[in-house]
Amino acid sequence: MALAKLTMAALALASGFESVLAQNCSSVHIIVARASTEPAGTGIIGLVAKQVQDQVSGVDIVPVVYPATLENYVNSQTAGVTAMTKMVTDYATNCPNSKIVLMGYSQGAHVSVDVACGATEAGFPATQALPQAVLDKVVAIAVMGDPSFAPGQSFDVGNATVGGIFKRANVATTCAPVAAKMKSFCDSGDKYCDNGQGKDAVAIHIGYVQEYGKNATDFVVSQLKKASATQTSTTIQTSSATQTSSATQTPVPVATSAATGRSRMFSAAALVSSLMSIMLLAL
Numbered sequence: 001m002a003l004a005k006l007t008m009a010a011l012a013l014a015s016g017f018e019s020v021l022a023q024n025c026s027s028v029h030i031i032v033a034r035a036s037t038e039p040a041g042t043g044i045i046g047l048v049a050k051q052v053q054d055q056v057s058g059v060d061i062v063p064v065v066y067p068a069t070l071e072n073y074v075n076s077q078t079a080g081v082t083a084m085t086k087m088v089t090d091y092a093t094n095c096p097n098s099k100i101v102l103m104g105y106s107q108g109a110h111v112s113v114d115v116a117c118g119a120t121e122a123g124f125p126a127t128q129a130l131p132q133a134v135l136d137k138v139v140a141i142a143v144m145g146d147p148s149f150a151p152g153q154s155f156d157v158g159n160a161t162v163g164g165i166f167k168r169a170n171v172a173t174t175c176a177p178v179a180a181k182m183k184s185f186c187d188s189g190d191k192y193c194d195n196g197q198g199k200d201a202v203a204i205h206i207g208y209v210q211e212y213g214k215n216a217t218d219f220v221v222s223q224l225k226k227a228s229a230t231q232t233s234t235t236i237q238t239s240s241a242t243q244t245s246s247a248t249q250t251p252v253p254v255a256t257s258a259a260t261g262r263s264r265m266f267s268a269a270a271l272v273s274s275l276m277s278i279m280l281l282a283l
Helices: 002-023 046-055 073-094 107-117 176-181 201-205 208-248 255-282
Strands: 028-033 059-063 099-105 138-144 182-185
Touching: 028 046, 028 073, 028 107, 046 059, 046 099, 046 208, 073 099, 073 107, 099 107, 099 208, 107 138, 107 182, 138 176, 138 208, 176 182, 182 208
Parallel strands: 028 059, 028 099, 099 138, 138 182
Antiparallel strands: none
């Protein structure tokens, strides 16, 4: 009798656990990397993320947890790349139907572009871009004041011509898979993304949200609408093809569905087993 009660409790916990996982998947997941020396959180570019959230339903916003220090910049930035890479990969795996947006300012922009394109800057550990299957879940990337900025790219916005203090190499090749869904904002004379030396170099660097905030917001919203339209079209076409196939062919067992069902059953069974083990240890 006691074992039956424990089994029922474990099943209830497993069901609740799966429900929580499902509820944690937003339609749109914005991952934000703040600028150097900003307090923990989303920083100034978080204002752009909030504008997107105000215009699109089902949006959540999360910050990248990393040092964001100027001292030991390479270590700080590398930690940011590691953290954001894990965040994007985990979310794409756990929430495959969600759309992901990356945003970053200054060092956070450097982090974001390394995650999307891979690191090719001198003095930084070389990294690979996210796998294409994961990148496919990323529908928009908006970065401002990127110290690894390289001028002359299709996704550049602004009038910068020199390039960043950590200018990346082979951009046209490494960033090709994300070029159509990325905007990188940098103006001439910026201390970090254009190696500016003038008195206003820092002022230029911190002014992008005010100058380009609406541009960035509109771009991200547009990308989200485009992705939603594509997703809807694909669903309709798949549904139509399925109906046509059903009308003209003899129904056959769907092994994939059965395998999926068994996989979910085994997963739930493993969870129940673990929960029961914990409860039995507590007896």
